[in-house]
Amino acid sequence: MNQFVISPSPHIHSGDSVQKNMYRVLFALIPAFLVSALFFGWDTWIVTAIAVLGCVITEYVIQVYLMKVPTTIMDGSALLTGVLLAFNLPGNLAWWIILLGAIFAIAVGKMSFGGLGSNVFNPALVGRVFLLISFPAQMTSWPRPKMFNWTDVDAGTGATPLELVKQASKEGNVDQFTDSVGMIFNMISGDVGGSLGEVSALALIVGGAYLIWKKVITWHIPVAILGTVIVFTSILYFYDPTRYVDPFFHVFSGGLMLGTIFMATDYATSPMTYKGMIIYGVGIGVITVLIRVFGSYPEGVSFAILIMNAVTPLINVYMKPQRFAQPLKTV
Amino acid sequence: MLKTFSLGGIHPPENKLSARKGLKDLPLPKMVTIPVSQHIGAPAKILVKRGEEVKVGQLIAESAGFISANIYASVSGKVKKIDQVVDASGYRKESIVISVEGDEWLDTIDRSDILNKTIELSPQEIIDKVAEAGIVGLGGATFPAHVKLMVPPGKKAEVLIVNGVECEPYLTSDHQLMLERGEQVIVGVQIVLKALGIDKAIIGIENNKEDAIKHLRMITKNHPNIKICPLKVQYPQGGEKQLIKATIDKEVPSGALPIEVGAVVQNVATIFAIYEAVQKNKPLISRIVTVTGKSFSNPSNWRCRIGIPISHLIEQAGGLPEDTEKVISGGPMMGKALTNLDAPITKGTSGVLLIRSLEARRKEMQNCIRCCKCVRVCPMGLEPYLLMQLTERNYHDRLEKEDVMDCIECGSCSYTCPSYRPLLDYIRIGKKDVGQIMRSRKK
Amino acid sequence: MSLLVITIISLCAIGVVAAIILYVASKKFHVIEDPRIDKVEEALPAANCGGCGFPGCRAFAEATVKADDLGDLYCPVGGSDTMAKVASILGQEVEDKKRQIAVLRCNGACEHRPKTNIYDGATSCSVASLTYGGDTGCEYGCLGMGECVDACNFNAMYMDESTGLPVVIEDNCVACNACVEACPKDLLELRNVGPKSRRIFVSCRNEAKGAIAKKSCEVACIGCSKCFKECKFDAITIANNLAYIDDDKCVLCRKCVPVCPTNAIHELNFPPRREPRKDKAPAKPKIENIEKPIVLKKPKEEVKDNQSTNDIKKEE
DSSP: OOOEEEOOSOOOOOOOOHHHHHHHHHHHTHHHHHHHHHHHTHHHHHHHHHHHHHHHHHHHHIIIIIIOSOOOGGGSHHHHHHHHHHHTSOTTOOHHHHHHHHHHHHHTTTGGGTSTTTOSSOHHHHHHHHHHHHOHHHHTOEEOOOTTOTTOTTOOEEOOHHHHHHHHHHHTOTHHHHTOHHHHHHHHHTOSSSOTTTSOHHHHHHHHHHHHHTTSSOSHHHHHHHHHHHHHHHHHHHHOTTTSOOHHHHHHSTTHHHIIIIITTOTTTSOSSHHHHHHHHHHHHHHHHHHHHHSSSSOOHHHHHHHHHHHHHHHHHHOOOOOSSOBOOOO | OOBOOSSOOBOOOOOOTTTTOOEEEOOOOSEEEEESOOSSSSOOEEOOOTTOEEOBTOEEEEOOSSSOOOEEOSSOEEEEEEEEEEOTTSSEEEEEEEEEOSOOBOTTSOOOOOOOOOOOSOHHHHHHHHHHTTOBOTTTTOOBHHHHHSOOTTOOOOEEEEEEOOOSSSOOHHHHHHHHSHHHHHHHHHHHHHHHTOOOEEEEEETTOHHHHHHHHHHGGGOTTEEEEEEOOOBTTTSHHHHHHHHHOOOOOBTOOGGGGTEEEEEHHHHHHHHHHHHHOOOSOEEEEEEEETTOSOOEEEEEETTOBHHHHHHHHTOOOTTEEEEEESOTTTOEEOSOTTOBOOTTOOEEEEEEHHHHSOOOOOOOOOOOHHHHHOTTOOOHHHHHHHHHTTOHHHHHHTTGGGOOOOOHHHHHOTTOOOHHHHHHHHHHHHHHHHHHHHO | OHHHHHHHHHHHHHHHHHHHHHHHHHHHTOOOOOHHHHHHHHHSOOOOOOTTSSSSHHHHHHHHHHOSOGGGOOOTTTHHHHHHHHHHHHTOOOOOOOOEEEEEOOOOOTTTSOBOEEEOSOSOHHHHHHHOSOSBSOSSSOOOSOHHHHHOSSSOEEEETTTTEEEEOTTTOOOOSHHHHHOTTOOEEEEEOOGGGOEEEEOOOOOSOHHHHHHHOTTOOOOOOHHHHHOSSSOEEEETTEEEEOTTTOOOOOOHHHHOTTOOEEEESOOOOSSOOSSOOTHHHHHHHHHGGGGGGOHHHHHHHHHHHHHHHHHO
């Protein structure tokens, strides 16, 4: 008689896997990558390649030689961290800085907590913020987009829209940006200065729509963040249009779209329940606007996400999902 | 918009391979094994001795308490031995082994197929009859049916909900029953309504069984009090609490029975068994079993006598495929894997599923990536990832606070986990431990 | 300079304020505790294993101080010595209890107990036992996933790869009961250590009828009652097709061991018998193998064993 396999129920599985989820997110990043390659040329390819290689090799070395566990580099999570890190860097960054960021992101941001799923902070953002604080000058000199003009090596650098607004806000003439439809259009298409992946809001939204369609992420976090940013900046805008720029500008500028769709929704570092996700999203939105408008940095999405990452375990303790029914009162 | 329950749920591939395959009577084997504990509650007390002649429909083990059930001989012949036999639970159970000789029935049983619509018995007589016939919930839970029909004092039944959902993938036995024995089921519904003293019944059927919905609607044309309620295909809709939520939009509180919201839930197969017991005086000696599988040559539905070895069923239906690596009694989501094909078909066996070697093994467990998909699909609004962690660490008081006892063990969490974590395996342990602690506290 | 001074002064001020708060709090929220609790706790081994039934040594100390009679309270790790110390602190008396040790009552190693199916669920004995009887024909036997080993806090157990059964390391076991509670099949039992750590026990829990038990496992107790007839001290009882030796009554005469047809009765740490047994069953040498790690206490014997095997080799 042949021996049968015994296991407790259920005996079937959805076929979903960590790998599938990671590669779906990577797939969703392709439009943003293509737009970035269009505007920044070979820089996009080089920076992404260095960051990805740095992340994957670091993870492999740590798992094989330090932790002595089977390696998980094939699940795509290190790959994803590398791509997201690259998307958060300016295109003209020196290769060794990128490598340093990648190593820090994986070694400190992920593996020191025990690997995938145990990390408290989003590794890519840990890497980026580490670089931002260590190399502020290099990290804030943004190359001008050089569409169809890739051979032009000395395209020079320029400020991001948010930096321009920050400057104008101090002078009290922010309203010059409000009417410029062209600028909003540029920000949606991606023809602005900024880090590699964040420039095109449209490409990122396409990726986000794909992720929600494939049920990799839910709408809760992105909607909560964007909603909060719109509400908060509208209040400021109507209060004083000369000092505060309009909400659309905030939504489409800087790293908000990238952060909202791809970084804040990171599985391991976001809350587990819908209620928790909304609170988390609102928190990110508020902190982002506070940093952008009142802080000394022009951009605050990455800090906002990291701060809310730290709050996530607490949210998980207090925000329980809606139970099926209220427990029976003691008769 | 079709109705369904609100929280969680999954939609696994339906794979109803044996759908619309007509019912056939399974030929009798040489030997049947009838376990005395086929239901929830106390095992029945054996009444026969070795060497005794029995007839079909003869009482061979009697109910040993309020929550227990009578057991009848499903074949005629000689009691060969009373022995411990491994059944679908994987443990040895006291069983009566009967060697089959001919097919002699007791005279009191009406074996004709004529539909008998007139209900002569009084409500109390109906309940006694159901108890006497040894009828248990045939959906798989095997809870004695008469207990559900007795409304506890202070509670009031308002509606009878008939479970024709069959949300488990692969299984089609209830579907086929509704198609071929629809009239009997409707008479059965009226019998139960009379027993409960109420006048409203809802039959919940998932939308993937359109022909059954149409068929029953046609039969119930003249019965405005029996409503057919098509439901969106969603697992675990067959769960009692989920079905009540889907059909009458009421939530049964945690730790309470359906009667708390005025509902009584019975499976269609149970209803059919009640019809046969009350109108035909036929105790529960057979049930409909689906035998199916992706590589199985002949997925089909059979009327099987209780106690027939599963190996006999597979052999008669088409033979065990070479690549079978796992055999499941029940559906793929909640069924039990069998160690031994000689295990008998019992009152709770709704199907036999043969799984190919391709799909038999689980994949290796990985780290939890906290994707919260288990939280999203849990129909009870629990956090399976957390319950598993707490069970592994033996934090029983936290487990109780996180409502681990509400888990209905539907398996949606394990099904959906991208890291292949055995969430339900551990939650069951947590449930067991917490249950023990709670019981010891009550004492 | 002034900055430095301000810094120092402000730091000192904070320190003083904090100290005052702490002082007030310690006075105000002072809990008067029986000083004997601390003394008892000091006498305890501080293993915090929970073997006494209390969460940690402190809780046990509190319980001993509260209790009128120490009869029900016992620290298995410290044993009678510790309990005597505790009793002297509290001015009470305590009976001598025999030292105990965990014993595995299953000998269903892979070669004695053929596998009948393949388990594919979560690697946990309790999950498996909730699912079904086990991956062999014996539904009472060890599942071999080492939940007892995980439960042991004293490094006193390990899984033997060759047999698939856990092994108790005699020197480390403190009889804390953790493994006994962890085992879903109730296979581990605390038994008296016995003089010179000699013990005799039935290494089986199979309650199935003889034929079924024997079929599923070569070394199962089949409930034949031969040992029961042999024992002159009423130490052996037979219930549910299973023999059990009461370790309080057993005088270690070893007469029941050779009569067992399936070698289910084990003897530990006895010197080798003078006459070789006539019906040398195949299971016997294997049992010795299993227990070798346990014989750590007596290196001399081990050396002897080695010598004898060497001698045999030479002779060959």
